[in-house]
Amino acid sequence: MTARLPLPHRWDDLRRWVPWLLPLGAATTLAAASDGYWPATVARMLPLALLAVSVATVTGAAGLPTLGQVAPYAAGAYTTARLAMAGHTLAPVHLTAAALAGAFTAGLLGMLLVRHRGTVVLMLSLAVAELTTITATQWRTVSGGTDGLAGIPAPHLLPGTPPLTADRPVLLYATAVTVAATAATMLLLHRHHLLLTAVRGNETRAAASGHPVTTYLWLVHTGAGAIAGTAGALLIHTHRWITPADVGFDTAALALLAAVIGGTHSPPGAAVAAVLVLGVRDVAAADWPGHAPLLLGALFVAAVYLLPGGLTAALTRLRAEIRRVRATRRPEPLPAASRRTS
Amino acid sequence: MLHVRDLTAGHRPDTPVVRSVSFHLPTPGVYAIVGANGAGKTTLLHTLAGHLRATTGQVHLGGRDLTGLLPHHLARAGVALAPQGRRLWPSLTVRDHLTVTRPATDDGFNVDDLFDLFPPLAARRRHHGHQLSGGEQQMLTIARALRTNPRLLLADEPTEGLSPRIAGQVIAVLRDLPDRGVTVLVALPQAHTATAVADRVYALNAGQLSDPPDGHVDLLVGDHRTPSNAHRSSHHARPPPARRALADHPRREHHQAGDRSPGNAPNPTNGTTMPPCLTTEANPR
Amino acid sequence: AGAPADPDAVRIGLLVSLSGTYATVGQDMQAGFRLYLDSHGGRLGGRKVDLVVGDEGDGPATAVPAAQKLLERDRVVALTGLVGGATVDKVQVLTTARKVPLLGANARPAFTSEGGKPRDLTYTWHTSYNSDEPGIAIADHVKSQVGDGAVYAIGPDYQGGWDELRGFTDTFTRLGGKLANPDGKALFTPFPATENFLPYLNKAAETKPEAVYTFYAGAAAVAFVKQYAQSDLKDVPLYAAGFLTEGSVLTAQGPAATGIRNVLNYSPTLSNAANQAFIAAWSAAGNSSPPTTFAMASYDAAAVLDRALAGVAGDVTGPKLNEAIGKVGRVTSPRGDWQFEPTEHRPVQRWYLREVRADGPVLSNVLVQDLTTLPAT
């Protein structure tokens, strides 16, 4: 009995890592696949996936439905683009600078946004999204105008390494960054899960218990801004071009809807949903040109009805179902009480 | 009037809160349900009003079968609920709360009657639901239910938060209602108020209704404080915190320090003990 | 993936907007290309053509994945179509890297530099025009019409608008013309948000211009033309890049468009034989309205490919096809004959002045006169 105890623990530890290793494994498999189409296409979805992580953080953890994360995303992207075009091509420098730029932008915007709730936030952040595109369009020295920038120099992982241009290394790099940033987000959110659930759910009571609600929300918003900034850097690294439309309402809406489909309380779910959404729009709809919006619409409608609570909730339900089925098959009967709670 | 047979209901299908409750209110009158906190009073009233689905059982009102009807059908059939927790409409004014309701017949309370009944409401008729004090909200909840001119009024702790004076008025109104042919079923937490208000008192205990001998309600509800779902506590095997002897209570230090003694002395027969975190003064920040 | 079934067949990618704001243009371009293909038995240069269509959507975000699919999965030997300038700018990098000729049939942006170096345009061709050319082409004519009077310039606030207006204002002022705009610069209206042009037009009227020059397309063109006729400017002559009244927008504009003089590289009323054949085929294909410059340029793209493919021996590869495109020489086209400019790979072609007039029951952009040939050699 005692000898067997540690085993499941180690297994549990391992199992905790599996979800995070899964995307990396998938990316490696994809990169190994001969077709050059898949690595490039999937790599290009990852910036939106990471942006969706950021949006899910603000929407889920802070309870502020936002379209405004494209602002830090744009800050990160243009910082990276301009750094690269000025000859600084180190990816770690890009990521750090973009995260800082994103956090700074989100911090500033957060001072206005986190004082509001619900629909007001949604509309204010809609204005933020629109104003982000407009600013990018108008600030031509940075953005290059409506046609944007192209041919941005590729980043280097480390000094002396070759530039990251080939599709397969880019995919592996982008997956690693996305997974790492998502895992970091999850870790932080998990650590403060209780606090965030509480302030989100009942502000008055939380304040009366000494919790500075707006400060918490501002911190989440700013942290999510760093993630969005990182996503912006990734956008430049995977695309090597950018137009103001890429940091506008459409992107914001896709990220928010992906967060809803993924389940707003689960950033990884949002990332998966973002890949799903772009997969439908760019891959599945490619064989039916002109009807990508139709398929996307159908996906949204289906997601609402078939996945209440999002992908994550569906997964949880599935797991509960499996556990239930297993429990009923188990030979020795459990005490009635604990069976009822499972 | 009201016939309830074998009613079982709850918030989740697997955990019934009200279990096989049957009772019969023969004539219009004021009937009270008493029970411990969490006994299921609110659940029972909500089930009767149609907001919760019963898993089994039948409900008849004045010979009509109301089993399984939707809340708005029940409301039209004359069932009104004055819920616990006020449940007002924040974007409607006090007046709107009363005028939006269309009673089936005109012989009930009209808006002015209700304002006469609750003068504080009359003074606040332009205020919105969320701008009222707790007691004013409670008054409006009752007034709204009365406005539908019900045949069965379900009042969930109607005097909660009311000043003794207004509470007395509300009770007087409830007592008058049977004369208009209204059956009143009121949930009350305290047995002594219930006996004062009602013609007959039922005790709800762990989801089951008993019909106590008049005047002995206390016996039934007095000392039960089990969560209504008995199974719940069974798997909570937390050890109760060790009881500390009252003699160790650090309050004495404060007496010695010259503080005035607080209002009442602790009841030495009761086991209530402050957790230590509260008995030593927290460090000022 | 994989080679087409017929060993002789070639696979060609057509990337146009089939959804979103520019769907009309995209559909026109697809119709033009298919018209050529169908009228040549589905063959170009004697080879069976397997045409794969991709949706460009609203811009690079959707167009690049679609282009990637055409290039990597369908392995097309040439990519044609492309509605938006930003799309061309981004897709050009992909096609160049894969040595596949890009034969654009609509917008041609001023390609942004790549890492400080100018773009490699070896694999980039256009059967259309540079966005500033309409303005350059008409400036002289406008100058001659207004004499010393000032011209008010107004357009949409995006790259296409800036290019179109710059072509006109630069040339016009170089010729000694005066802009009526208070600061001497063209006025740009928010795009695509502006749908009410009356305030801008009435404000412009206060500068008492002799004429107005503009460029709008799509929904904005309809609103602009309609409201122009309702504004204080209604009696002031309106000159425009031809897209203002090109295609279906003209039907929606109705009588309000009558009399607008505009410049384009094509008019359906051109009398050359190629155009007459084109028009006949166009109507025979069931189109009720006259063909547009978008359809015509895409038709020409097919014609270019037709001649280039005929010149490729054996297996068709990107580089071989590209070389052949360089050798097509004079192209006989509904717009009049044209040829590729040798370094920039865009047409040297004539520009025409057109005027909106009732042509039977429908309105049409009727040819008024030839303007000039651009780029000037």
Add this chain to the structure above:
Amino acid sequence: MTTRHVDAVDHIPSRRDPADIGRAHDTGLVATGLYHAHQRLTVLDLDSFAIAPGDRHAVIGPNGAGKSTLLNLLAGSTRAQTGTITYQGQTITRRGAAWRARAGIGRTFQHPTVYPGLTVLDCVRMGGWHHRRNPDRVPLELLELVGLTGHADYPATTLSHGHRRMLDLAVALAGQPRVLLLDEPAAGLTDTDLTRLLDILGTLPGWMAVILVEHHMDVVAALADWITVLHHGRRHLDGPADHVRADPTVRTLHLDSAEAGHAARP
């Protein structure tokens, strides 16, 4: 010192002697010139209000008198429109509710609410978040104290109304307040829970200052040593508990239900 009516004098000190006020200034909670109005309707107009450690101060008055408003202003849930609030000698008028709570001003709500998505135990944990020396034992003890041990691991939203009220008290106590503001803690409680509440309040440590808003006069009688009667936002009466309870105007204003029947028109 006897009970005095507000209109009798200009300025009514709310404590028995000046030393008390001084003590409240240094160690307790003092509000002066509190005024609050909604849409030109005066809700609260109180020249001074003070409470010192150890005080058991009840605030009573008819519905809508401004009792909850007073608590909201003291706890910072609502910003005072005019007036100054000091706590332990420090002006806190512009401080928010969270700051005041961390400084030791704890409260319960007239309409108790819980944290959706949290278990009962976690709700109490949230209340004591800023005193995390012993994160698990204290909340469990508090739950035992209010009699909700059996519910500890259930979602707080499944609690009945009365249980929510008890939980609210536990949450407030978890914050280890030095000033505890209670808004009708006895409303809706059954006899058993009422007894328990009285026991809890009776055994609160002596250094704690308690303001009790309550309609239930038995609770007031059992706990309070000083009573303020509010009426239309103003202080109607102020004095030692026995005097106030005996005052005839209080009886007619608040307590008496003798003439209750007349308003009900059949």
Add this chain to the structure above:
Amino acid sequence: MDTYLIPGLDGIAYGLLLAIAAAGLTLAFGAGGVLNLAHGTLIAAGGYVAATTSTGTWPSLAAAVTAATVVGAAGGGVLAAATARLRGRGHLDQALLTFGIALIGADLLTTVFGADIRRPRLPAALDTTLTIAGHPYPADRLAALTAAVIITTIGYAVLHRTRAGRLIRATVDDRHMVAGIGVNPRAVDTTVLVVSGALAGLAGALCTPILGVGPATAPTTLLLSLVIVVCGGLGSVPGAVVAAIGVGLVQTIGVITIPALAPYLLLSAMALLLLTRRRPLPGMPG
């Protein structure tokens, strides 16, 4: 002064035109609590129907307006059925659903009506300009202005002065208690969305002669309507009218006074208004 007379009038006329477009959304989102992102699509549908029905005669115009209203109401019915299962799941799920429906609807509309811009033919009396203070001004806008005044007056009366309006607001606040007074909250939901859809269709019919209808109509009108509804305070007809006129003036006088900032004006104005408004929107937490 004269500089601003016509832009001012135009701002009001254009604003009221937008008020019609926003009317349905005020009802559905503001009063009924359904975040309907398919509102613009219903307007476009009404516009297309009107554009194909109207042939330049008065009877055909009447037929066009009726047909557009009916189509809008039918669309509202579809939305009511679709959102019925989503009660209690929050605005974001509604947004996801209605956005999906909007995308599908847009595809259907372009499939049926093509991607071209369409404008209905108006009777000659409307398709002309009148002279006001020496300036020409389009008659169709004045007609739309009149229609807007009538519609908003009726809307105000219904929403703010009748029991129906109170029921709608009460249903959003607490639908169970609405059932408790004998009204089926589902019937309220359905009615709200059907009427809102009818208003959208009607708005489409009234706006297209002036603005035309095309693939961009749905997103543009949706955005403007959202701005108006949120700025006006959710569910308030007078608020929406004032906000619509404000938007109209910003889009007319504002853009010509400071053309350099024209792209920023509308959304910055909205953001400022939302940030400075002290009162939370009715029916909204926080």
